[in-house]
Amino acid sequence: xxxxxxxxxxxxxxxxxxxxxxxxxxxxxxxxxxxxxxxxxxxxxxxxxxxxxxxxxxxxxxxxxxxxxxxxxxxxxxxxxxxxxxxxxxxxxxxxxxxxxxxxxxxxxxxxxxxxxxxxxxxxxxxxxxxxxxxxxxxxxxxxxxxxxxxxxxxxxxxxxxxxxxxxxxxxxxxxxxxxxxxxxxxxxxxxxxxxxxxxxxxxxxxxxxxxxxxxxxxxxxxxxxxxxxxxxxxxxxxxxxxxxxxxxxxxxxxxxxxxxxxxxxxxxxxxxxxxxxxxxxxxxxxxxxxxxxxxxxxxxxxxxxxxxxxxxxxxxxxxxxxxxxxxxxxxxxxxxxxxxxxxxxxxxxxxxxxxxxxxxxxxxxxxxxxxxxxxxx
Numbered sequence: 001x002x003x004x005x006x007x008x009x010x011x012x013x014x015x016x017x018x019x020x021x022x023x024x025x026x027x028x029x030x031x032x033x034x035x036x037x038x039x040x041x042x043x044x045x046x047x048x049x050x051x052x053x054x055x056x057x058x059x060x061x062x063x064x065x066x067x068x069x070x071x072x073x074x075x076x077x078x079x080x081x082x083x084x085x086x087x088x089x090x091x092x093x094x095x096x097x098x099x100x101x102x103x104x105x106x107x108x109x110x111x112x113x114x115x116x117x118x119x120x121x122x123x124x125x126x127x128x129x130x131x132x133x134x135x136x137x138x139x140x141x142x143x144x145x146x147x148x149x150x151x152x153x154x155x156x157x158x159x160x161x162x163x164x165x166x167x168x169x170x171x172x173x174x175x176x177x178x179x180x181x182x183x184x185x186x187x188x189x190x191x192x193x194x195x196x197x198x199x200x201x202x203x204x205x206x207x208x209x210x211x212x213x214x215x216x217x218x219x220x221x222x223x224x225x226x227x228x229x230x231x232x233x234x235x236x237x238x239x240x241x242x243x244x245x246x247x248x249x250x251x252x253x254x255x256x257x258x259x260x261x262x263x264x265x266x267x268x269x270x271x272x273x274x275x276x277x278x279x280x281x282x283x284x285x286x287x288x289x290x291x292x293x294x295x296x297x298x299x300x301x302x303x304x305x306x307x308x309x310x311x312x313x314x315x316x317x318x319x320x321x322x323x324x325x326x327x328x329x330x331x332x333x334x335x336x337x338x339x340x341x342x343x344x345x346x347x348x349x350x351x352x353x354x355x356x357x358x359x360x361x362x363x364x365x366x367x368x369x370x371x372x373x374x375x376x377x378x
Contacts, residue, residue: 002331013251019055026315027058027103032351037076038085042351051096053325061105065146067119070107077150086157099160104150108171124174124181148204161218167256172198179232222254225274234267246285260292279308297333316366339369
């Protein structure tokens with residue numbers, strides 16, 4: 001008997017779309033796109049064999065507007081000229097039997113200056129350290145429109161859905177955070193005003209879905225539950241956001257965690273795990289995707305069996321094991337590796353930039369064999 005069978009039960013979203021199991025490929029920053037944001041040859045190789053036996057594959061964060069690129073080799077969904085590239089990406093994923101979901105993103109103050117094509121770096125508020133200026137009201141509205149435009153391109157390209165990237169201190173989270181949003185107009189100040197930007201993006205994305213009559217198009221939202229700064233996001237803030245999101249016609253929520261079992265920092269019972277508290281707050285309204293340093297088959301199964309998430313996403317382990325879900329499905333969990341062997345670059349099929357950073361033992365990347373690895377504390 002395969003002990004991992006519980007993970008291979010189907011799940012049906014509230015729009016009638018069914019997933020074949022509970023396993024999701026988390027969005028991975030693979031650094032493999034061409035400089036113009038189109039599908040790169042190394043990116044093509046990277047995604048071509050990593051979706052088999054997964055229910056859903058969420059792409060790397062895909063830029064929605066010029067001037068917001070947050071990493072080298074980032075894919076883009078901005079211009080109609082990029083449609084063919086997006087179509088190919090969707091087809092590669094869907095050919096492996098997984099739902100293809102485009103994660104849509106803007107870096108805000110985390111954008112890289114040299115990649116802005118001469119544009120100003122804009123965010124929720126000015127930030128001297130990163131050279132960011134406060135976006136004007138017109139720019140805020142343009143940013144919202146850009147997420148809608150990326151969704152339109154995703155639908156035209158044949159993606160099964162989009163995931164709005166509201167996590168990891170990128171633009172959308174910057175607007176919701178009392179630490180990074182110090183505006184005093186309609187887009188900042190009170191929690192309700194800071195929430196307007198993320199909710200406006202959700203509304204814009206859903207409007208595009210409705211315009212196309214695509215009831216079967218999946219829309220998800222990813223968020224980070226807390227920030228360490230004094231005025232940063234707390235669990236209480238996250239509960240308020242969840243309360244708003246769970247009433248909208250989304251298909252799922254996706255919590256971004258470095259550690260699945262990390263306990264709350266403030267704004268809730270600090271003796272309890274963040275994901276448990278979040279799942280309780282959602283209260284069955286939407287499925288939750290859980291994630292966070294789950295490397296082995298047993299790690300994934302144990303996380304699922306907590307009952308705190310309907311779907312489990314894995315990223316770092318898929319970088320190491322392109323066939324992770326297949327190994328679980330076939331009961332070959334002993335073949336799953338949990339640390340990179342830096343002498344075997346040929347084994348993983350990673351883009352050159354990504355492999356180089358793995359060799360630098362970056363904390364956001366998979367653990368390296370014979371080196372200590374510690375999850376980031378955020």
